[in-house]
Amino acid sequence: MYDVCIIGAGVVGCAIARELSRYELRTLLIDRAGDVSQGASKANSGIVHGGYAAPSGTLKAELCAEGNRRFSQLEAELHFGFRRCGSLVLGFAEEERAAVERLYENGIANGSEGLSILEGSEIHRLEPNVSLEARFALRCASVGVASPYELTIALAENAVANGVELRLFSEVLAIEERGGFSIETARGPVEAAFVVNAAGVAADRIAAMVGACNFSISPRKGEYLLFQKGYGSILSHVVFQVPTDRGKGVLVTSTYHGNLLIGPNVEEAASPEDVDTSPEALLSIIETARRSVPGFELSKLLTSFSGVRAVPDRKDFIIEESEIPGFINVAGIESPGLTSAPAIAERVVRILRDAGLSLRARGGFASRRKPIIVPKSLSDEEVSQRVKLDSSPERIVCRCERVSEGEILDCMGRGIPVESVDAVKRRTRAGMGSCQGTFCRPRVTALLARELGIAAEAVRERSDELTKPVRVKRTFYREVAQGAQSGG
Ligand SMILES: Cc1cc2nc3c(=O)[nH]c(=O)nc-3n(C[C@H](O)[C@H](O)[C@H](O)COP(=O)(O)OP(=O)(O)OC[C@H]3O[C@@H](n4cnc5c(N)ncnc54)[C@H](O)[C@@H]3O)c2cc1C
Structure with missing residues (x-):
């Protein structure tokens, strides 16, 4: 009998596992795939957002700003690849000024750090390759870039090093509540007192298995183009355009490892597994990105990929104990879920405690994990x-x-x-x-x-x-x- 079974080893499930590994608990982390980070956590923009975009008062706003503040410490402990580089939201026409100012005000209300509004010449002094058409911009100095799957792997490795059990190839097939939970998986049955449902785009199906689903999740795809390593140096900031109802729009950025990345678009996915890219979508992304940074060279293109967002029918993250006591839904974690993951994990631990999980600090919690990639200067x-x-x-x-x-x-x-x-x-x-x-x-x-x-x-x-x-x-x-x- 496990104390807690976490379903889903994406960045959210792994962050929760690591947080729970600070306590004397038997925690099991399971995923249907053959490795951690096989859902949205492996294919996204990798931006540690500043927290100015989500409407004030939402969980997204609160947990994004809080998550952002955790990243410097997390990087010092886990060495997954993170640096603060700042972001710009470009405004091209006076009609967009009000939207940029609203983002600034919203960011102040949300507790975002390092916000300022820049005018044309200041933008181009910082970023000579940004379009001269950009007339003003919201700068957020606290925004960063992280390697999303390396973060997820690092969280999982550290959780395992601190006693969490990880079972892969363990698709959850059914769950029954009988004063605890019996979970049928592709690798046999599991018994747990508490269940945390962090199954990403499948979270509604998992919740429905136990009759704890009062939301639905739709898969929404975002496609990207990735350019050669080193070419990311044409920019130092993450460059956005003014967001629309459908999200933060197409960005241009360097990844943590120095590749140039452009994307994502927003399109309904045919299924949660639909990660195809299409020439039409990629051409449209190139055209939109050129509005921000006109001169990038397609000869430096390396590859394309896409990721699938878990979009909930509610407008916010769903992080709560369901109507089935002991069954916690952590669902609808679309962007800024990567940024928010450390803060989501802390919140889930509090929810579990309030639901009756007894938390006794474990002596000898090892917060540090060695990096895998070692910089080399070889000719x-x-x-x-x-x-x-x-x-x-x-x-x-x-x-x-x-x-x-x-x-x-x-x-x-x-x-x-x-x-x-x-x-x-x-x-x-x-x-x-x-x-x-x-x-x-x-x-x-x-x-x-x-x-x-x-x-x-x-x-x-x-x-x-x-x-x-x-x-x-x-x-x-x-x-x-x-x-x-x-x-x-
Ligand atoms: C295109 C795109 C761009 C994004 N950009 C950013 C960004 O720049 N910054 C940011 O902060 N956030 C961003 N996000 C959001 C971020 O990627 C997600 O919020 C985060 O990865 C969600 O993590 P998760 O652990 O909830 O889900 P996932 O990573 O999807 O993990 C869910 C896991 O559940 C497993 N699972 C599913 N069904 C079962 C089952 N039946 N049994 C067992 N396991 C199961 C899956 O295999 C998967 O590993 C972006 C997302 C997308 C798609």
Whole structure:
């Protein structure tokens, strides 16, 4: 019997797991996918918002401003990749001035830090590549960029290091309330006294399983274009346009790792799994982004991707104990959910306490987690030498991002199963460089096969698959190959 079962290992579920790991509890974190961060938390803008956009008095406003304030400390503890760079909301026509001033006032009311309004020349002094058509802007110095999946992985690793159990490939299929909760998962039954439903775009379906659903969630897609690493340096701020009813609009920014990122648009998704991108949508994003930053070069384009927002029929985050005592819904966590996650987690712990969960601080909570990616200053010559090394922690496996074998082994030994090429990529950046994995994919696959004791053919490419593949021992393949050669 677990004290708490958290359903969903996105940034919200992982932040809650880490917060609960401060107490003497048996906490279980489960996800249907083969790794953490497989929902919205892996594909978003990665902006740590300032908190000026959400209407005052909403949970979004309160938790965004509070979450933003937690990020410097979180980065110091968990090393996932975060820096404060500030943002600009550009106004192009006098008619937009009132909207920009309203954002400023709203931000002050919400407790956002570092707000000011800039006029044309000040904008262009700060950002020479921003359109000369921009006449004024709201600046928010406290906005930052974070690596969203690295944050989620770091929270999960730290929670696991502090005693939380993580079960992957454990899709929740049914939940029954009988003075506690019996949860049927794809990997067997689970019993828990309290359940936290943090299942993102599936949160309404999970809540409905136990009769605790008084909301609905719609999937809404956002597409992006990602440019080469280093090209993000054409800007230092995150550059937005004036928001509309449908959200914050298309932004142009550097990612934490220095890629230029433009997007997202807003479109109804065909299903929660619909992460296709379309040429029409991408062209429209390019056109809109050029209004803010006219000169970016498409020759630097690397790839496109999309993420799916969990849009609730209520206009705010839903974070409450449901009508079923002990069943907590943490649903409709659309943007700024990444920013708000640390504050959401603290709120959920208070809700659990008020619902009767006994909280006794655990001695020896370790708040720190070592980074995986270690900055290296290797010349091209040294990289070429190290690529040729036989198995060694120094061997370079990914040329573009200079990822070593040692870093890959390190990411595999941190308490979370790392069993796919994608899982290695999100932890080390192997495959994220300009060749997009052409060089390193076979090497990463071979390393995974060696470490997992399986055939290269059995190594999974992606982590979001729902079933664990049947593992076939390398010896079996060898026998089959030998049998085939000898006509057997
Ligand atoms: C396009 C886009 C841009 C965004 N930009 C920003 C931004 O710049 N800044 C910001 O603060 N926020 C942003 N957000 C919002 C942010 O990404 C989300 O609020 C956050 O990632 C939500 O996290 P989550 O843990 O609630 O959901 P998710 O990350 O979706 O996690 C839910 C998890 O539940 C699991 N699950 C689902 N069903 C089941 C089941 N039956 N059994 C077990 N597990 C299940 C899924 O596999 C998934 O891992 C953006 C979102 C999108 C889509």
